[in-house]
Amino acid sequence: MSKVTLEEKLGQLFVVGFNGKKVPKEMKELIEKYHVGNIILFARNIGTPDEVKALTTELQQIAARFQEKPLLICVDQENGVVRRLSKGTTILPGAMATAATNQSDYAFELGRICGEELMELGINWNLAPVLDVNNNADNPVIGVRSFGENPEKVAELGRKSMLGLQAGGMVTTLKHFPGHGDTNIDSHLGLPTIPHSLERLEKVELVPFKACIEAGADTVMSAHIHFPVLEKNEGTPATLSKSVITGLLREQLGFDGVVTTDCMEMDAISKTIGTEKGAVVALQAGIDLIMISHRQDRQVGAIEEVKRALEAGEITEEVIDAAYERVMKLKRKYLTFDAKEAISIQDTAQAHQQIAEEVYQKSITVEKSHAIPLSKEESLLVLEPKTPQLTGAEDSLNGDLALGKALNTFSNVLDIQPFPQSLDGIEVLTENHQKIIVGLVSATQDPMQIKVVEKLVSLGKEVIVIGMRSPYDIQVIPENVKTYLNTYEFSYPALIAAGSVLFGDTIATGKAPVTLTY
Structure with missing residues (x-):
């Protein structure tokens, strides 16, 4: 040149x-x-x-x-x-x-x-x-x-x-x-x-x-x-x-x-x-x-x-x-401008998916296990949070949560409801359920999530928490929450893996890579 x-x-x-x-x-x-x-x-x-x-x-x-x-x-x-x-x-x-x-x-x-x-x-x-x-x-x-x-x-x-x-x-x-x-x-x-x-x-x-x-x-x-x-x-x-x-x-x-x-x-x-x-x-x-x-x-x-x-x-x-x-x-x-023989993503999808699912399953961490395994026949209320775009590094397109969809693959008698945005009406929302699965997304940065869990506990409900992002959330919720899982992210495969543990299909072996005090 x-x-x-x-x-x-x-x-x-x-x-x-x-x-x-x-x-x-x-x-x-x-x-x-x-x-x-x-x-x-x-x-x-x-x-x-x-x-x-x-x-x-x-x-x-x-x-x-x-x-x-x-x-x-x-x-x-x-x-x-x-x-x-x-x-x-x-x-x-x-x-x-x-x-x-x-x-x-x-x-x-x-x-x-x-x-x-x-x-x-x-x-x-x-x-x-x-x-x-x-x-x-x-x-x-x-x-x-x-x-x-x-x-x-x-x-x-x-x-x-x-x-x-x-x-x-x-x-x-x-x-x-x-x-x-x-x-x-x-x-x-x-x-x-x-x-x-x-x-x-x-x-x-x-x-x-x-x-x-x-x-x-x-x-x-x-x-x-x-x-x-x-x-x-x-x-x-x-x-x-x-x-x-x-x-x-x-x-x-x-x-x-x-x-x-x-x-x-x-x-x-x-x-x-x-x-x-x-x-x-x-x-x-x-x-x-x-x-x-x-x-x-x-x-x-x-x-x-x-x-x-x-x-x-x-x-x-x-x-x-x-x-x-x-x-x-x-x-x-x-880098080179010479074209290489292309491998289709479809050709490798199954093998790649298998490894990803294996890692997701082994990542699930049970911090408290009182209610595990849950019965697949028991009607449970599931409170599914909306995912905020929490940092400037993230894209909102990946923010659609699917906790209810994931858990429904294990039980078809779940009552899936959006996470309350205030404490008003929680008594009515939960009156027909004693056990409630709650999804949290960085509750340490969202006081309303903490208040909802505290309210459910005060009503005498048995609260089962899935920490869907920050493992530190367990440090800010009532200590008498006796069942708690961490997934570290809210992607659908992670929530499927959490459901598998929660309903007894698999046993969790994950361990938090950060120190948690609770």
Whole structure:
């Protein structure tokens, strides 16, 4: 090829998103005019497997006319509560459910399955695994996305998940460096601060990252979090900190791969320094890829702002060249425009489904077992909650609950009712039932769920709780609730597995990967 221009190099340093299931003209312009070399997809872009494959194929066909190597096309397919694909693909357990099985080899198998299915759809980069050590029960954004609170176990499971994804052909991402587990603020909505000493970070937060870097990590994603011990300038997140990205990650930990930002439109960046200026500072800090997931004006604005900074001497071409070379080295390792023989998702669906169901079944954790097994002939009331979109990382399309539908496969005499949104009328709602199955979804963040359980107990009802997301919910409900299961997520296969335990078809063997006091 002819000599690569500075504009072409710059385009390879951006990851952009767009709306719709077809390639809009704005996206074509970003690839053709601005040489953008990387794409992020969200649920808004995902249709059937055929539609996804058509979208990624068209994107690569456009890129092939202008670029040496294919586009990196990524998604957040962590599985569990954060997933972009669902229709026509295998629903796989998330991190905490996988950890609850206490069998780390499952992390590899699930990673491989996920990688294979993404590759079949033309997606070559997964923004996973999550290596955050979730040691804060009040963390609103990580929680069950983490493998748990033990740094060594998170390291082991994270490493196997990464290697499994790579075995499936996937470029992987360790996130959120240097650790998002011990926060009580969602960085989509603000700037968290983690005030720990360097000694503490090395014993906890950094352990999984070190293990996975040593095992051959592809990319690392920075966290929009301030670490005072690493960055003296108050309010500067890790993403914009040279001491974190260059000093800690590259020089101390020896990572020489690609470093990407989390989305630069999150409030911790966009409402402080701003997305466009933030792109310049991130590159100065040692970042390689600037992720701008939503607005085209910010995407173009950031590219133009980097050009302006180059002309003004605020950033050197050497910085751009180094980032470009790291990105291209990654692409040369994984990507080719040569078509491979396609394997249909349908061909692997049964085998993949079987492994997923096995993991779901072994993840179910019984914390209290008084009423188990329930009779399939007894009429029970089931209170099914609506699922809120609890964090900025999640898609509302995956928020439809199916507790009643799942439990109805075990008993056809259940009375399925929506979870009450107030305490009014609970006596009437429950008057014909002594035993009540209650589904909870992060009750620690929703006081009404707690109040409903307390009211049911005060009425003398026998309450059977299925914790459908946060395992910490058991710590905030009355201790005289004597039957309690954790599923770690509200996906339909997880609820089927819970029903199997609840009605005595299987015995639960899962163990919570976080400490619970009750």
